[in-house]
Amino acid sequence: MPFEWIAAVRFLREGRMQSLLIIVGVGVGVAVIVFMSALLSGLQANLIKRTLSSQAHITLLPPEEIARPQQATDATALRLQKQAQRLRAIDQWQTLRDRLETWPEIAAVSPVASGPAFAVRGEANKAITVVGIEPERYNRVISLAERLTAGQLRVGAGEAVIGIELAKDLGAEVGDKLRLSAADGRSDTLTITGLFDLGNKGVNARNVYVGLRTAQSLLDLVGGVSSIDLALHDLDLAEQLARRIAGETGLTADSWIKTNAQFVTALTSQRVSSNVIRFFIALSVAFGIASVLVVSVIQRGKEIGILRAMGATQAQMRRIFLLQGGIVGFFGSLLGSALAWSFLMLWQLLARNPDGTPMFVIGVEPGLVALAAGGASLVGILSALLPARRAAQLDPVVAIRG
Amino acid sequence: MADTNDRVLHLAGIRKSYGSGEVESKVLHGIDLTLQRGEFAALIGPSGSGKSTLLNLIGLLDRPTSGQLHIDGEDSGQLDDTGLTRLRGQRIGFVFQHHHLIPAFTAEENVAMPLLVARGRPDSEMFERAGHLLDQVGLADRKQHLANRLSGGQQQRVAIARALVTNPSLVLADEPTGNLDTHSADDVFALLREFNRRQHTTFLIVTHDPRLAARCDRIIELVDGRIVADQAVASA
Numbered sequence: 001m002p003f004e005w006i007a008a009v010r011f012l013r014e015g016r017m018q019s020l021l022i023i024v025g026v027g028v029g030v031a032v033i034v035f036m037s038a039l040l041s042g043l044q045a046n047l048i049k050r051t052l053s054s055q056a057h058i059t060l061l062p063p064e065e066i067a068r069p070q071q072a073t074d075a076t077a078l079r080l081q082k083q084a085q086r087l088r089a090i091d092q093w094q095t096l097r098d099r100l101e102t103w104p105e106i107a108a109v110s111p112v113a114s115g116p117a118f119a120v121r122g123e124a125n126k127a128i129t130v131v132g133i134e135p136e137r138y139n140r141v142i143s144l145a146e147r148l149t150a151g152q153l154r155v156g157a158g159e160a161v162i163g164i165e166l167a168k169d170l171g172a173e174v175g176d177k178l179r180l181s182a183a184d185g186r187s188d189t190l191t192i193t194g195l196f197d198l199g200n201k202g203v204n205a206r207n208v209y210v211g212l213r214t215a216q217s218l219l220d221l222v223g224g225v226s227s228i229d230l231a232l233h234d235l236d237l238a239e240q241l242a243r244r245i246a247g248e249t250g251l252t253a254d255s256w257i258k259t260n261a262q263f264v265t266a267l268t269s270q271r272v273s274s275n276v277i278r279f280f281i282a283l284s285v286a287f288g289i290a291s292v293l294v295v296s297v298i299q300r301g302k303e304i305g306i307l308r309a310m311g312a313t314q315a316q317m318r319r320i321f322l323l324q325g326g327i328v329g330f331f332g333s334l335l336g337s338a339l340a341w342s343f344l345m346l347w348q349l350l351a352r353n354p355d356g357t358p359m360f361v362i363g364v365e366p367g368l369v370a371l372a373a374g375g376a377s378l379v380g381i382l383s384a385l386l387p388a389r390r391a392a393q394l395d396p397v398v399a400i401r402g
Numbered sequence: 403m404a405d406t407n408d409r410v411l412h413l414a415g416i417r418k419s420y421g422s423g424e425v426e427s428k429v430l431h432g433i434d435l436t437l438q439r440g441e442f443a444a445l446i447g448p449s450g451s452g453k454s455t456l457l458n459l460i461g462l463l464d465r466p467t468s469g470q471l472h473i474d475g476e477d478s479g480q481l482d483d484t485g486l487t488r489l490r491g492q493r494i495g496f497v498f499q500h501h502h503l504i505p506a507f508t509a510e511e512n513v514a515m516p517l518l519v520a521r522g523r524p525d526s527e528m529f530e531r532a533g534h535l536l537d538q539v540g541l542a543d544r545k546q547h548l549a550n551r552l553s554g555g556q557q558q559r560v561a562i563a564r565a566l567v568t569n570p571s572l573v574l575a576d577e578p579t580g581n582l583d584t585h586s587a588d589d590v591f592a593l594l595r596e597f598n599r600r601q602h603t604t605f606l607i608v609t610h611d612p613r614l615a616a617r618c619d620r621i622i623e624l625v626d627g628r629i630v631a632d633q634a635v636a637s638a
Contacts, residue, residue, distance in 0.1 A: 001523070001524070002522055002523050003518050003519060003521075003522050003523065003524075006518075006524070010506040010507060011506060013506065014505065014506040302502065303504050303505075303506075305502075306498075306502045306503075306504060307504070307515070307519065308463075308487070309461065309463060309490070309496050310491065310496075310515050310516040310519050310564075311487055311488065311490055311491020311492070311516055311519045311520050311568075312487070312491075312519045313483075313484055313487045313488075314483060314484075314487075315484075316519065395464075396463045397458045397463045397464050400463075400498065400502065
């Protein structure tokens with residue numbers, strides 16, 4: 001071990017009480033930072049997961065129809081009326097689907113034919129959205145199969161899967177018949193094969209999943225789909241990717257980030273405010289280390305002078321104190337990570353849903369611990385800069401005389 | 403005896419003053435002094451005469467305001483702080499009045515410290531040398547004791563071993579026995595004398611004690627920043 005390390009460790013060991021106090025101080029700071037980070041990322045991941053349980057990451061729609069004036073001269077007063085959007089199919093959706101499936105960023109592609117209709121059962125009559133899907137593809141975008149509360153995900157000819165709210169409204173159960181009628185009089189009678197709960201009351205009351213063909217004929221979209229749902233590997237890239245797809249295909253591409261703009265803004269500001277808090281905790285930890293080391297330089301003035309008289313250079317003295325800062329930071333971060341881990345275990349134990357399951361799963365990732373250790377060591381070294389400079393510049397004559 | 407190669411220390415016209423302008427206080431007024439290899443000299447004088455200042459200059463802990471200072475022929479005026487530190491570490495050993503050991507280290511580590519500082523890493527040779535010196539100063543059984551667990555006389559003997567571990571050309575001792583009872587003081591002085599005889603190490607010993615000074619080979623007397631007397635002691 002080099003001389004500087006030996007001296008730094010001995011000095012810290014000799015001032016045992018002081019070293020211990022500051023390591024605990026650093027530990028508490030690191031614990032709060034690690035705990036906050038883990039809690040926040042757990043919470044946000046959970047919120048995003050819940051939000052996206054019934055939404056695709058990106059939805060592709062046909063381009064909006066724009067009203068075009070046929071001819072306008074200076075003499076004609078022209079008022080453009082915005083055109084109402086019809087239900088239209090996406091051009092050559094099979095080709096597009098196959099192409100998108102080769103993109104490495106995209107995890108799953110699911111064509112959907114959806115449109116408005118009424119669900120009728122006996123006296124009850126509900127406005128719903130018919131969603132025609134290819135169940136295997138769709139399940140990779142929105143995990144419908146896992147969310148079934150009854151029956152199974154089967155949407156062959158004459159079969160439908162409906163939400164638990166709708167089932168309640170219609171008084172229907174698995175095995176019951178349901179008549180769907182579209183606006184222009186087309187209708188179909190289907191058997192309910194499953195009930196789902198996607199955790200969103202609106203979706204549970206509105207969506208009726210049927211086979212792609214059933215929906216196509218009901219909605220007069222023969223052979224066509226009205227939208228394509230995408231699932232991504234990296235949620236954060238949704239907006240970028242949506243723009244790229246829109247640019248390449250001419251379709252409208254809505255990312256979950258855009259459709260949930262307020263929610264995303266809330267998440268971002270939550271993250272910003274937690275970063276501010278973390279920064280100030282790190283700052284106060286740094287000041288704590290610095291003040292202890294400044295005192296230590298004063299206390300060890302005589303020893304610094306002796307070491308200088310023995311031939312220790314200014315650079316050696318500086319390194320001894322920088323190392324002390326780094327060591328304190330490092331051990332503080334280990335203690336802090338251990339503390340944070342215990343807090344989190346306690347949290348898992350106490351924060352529970354009414355049914356006894358953990359409210360959301362969070363853990364201390366090894367990466368976060370490594371980051372905390374590296375960060376705290378660095379903060380330790382930085383906060384030792386000033387004390388170390390004082391130690392190096394101490395006049396040995398004055399220091400020895402005491 | 404007058405061979406310049408044997409000049410361990412050579413001072414010419416050394417002046418030292420603190421502050422400047424009206425508050426300038428002159429401490430040393432042109433000191434000329436030469437020590438040959440193997441000399442055992444006492445530096446005496448009343449307090450405030452500039453003894454400590456002179457010792458700090460010779461020890462390269464401070465720089466003179468003007469004048470030349472050579473250690474083993476090397477001109478200290480040409481060196482920057484790192485150069486002075488290196489020269490000090492290699493050529494000069496210190497024995498302070500209050501021993502000044504580092505309490506966080508053992509006796510053996512304290513003795514090896516100047517070598518550790520110079521080499522950067524511990525090795526077995528430096529601890530062998532330290533152990534050997536501790537044997538010579540009679541502390542064979544105290545090597546692994548922390549410095550602050552030793553008595554005053556023992557600590558001073560550790561400090562002497564430390565001053566000698568680098569085989570320095572010159573050992574500066576500032577009141578080395580000032581803090582000890584008569585018995586320990588005699589022991590410590592005898593040790594210095596022994597190393598001087600055996601290894602021809604040059605010693606410059608600052609002391610208030612005329613009894614001690616009389617046992618040196620040469621007495622240099624400093625009064626008000628000037629050397630007023632410099633004579634050999636008639637050997638007994």
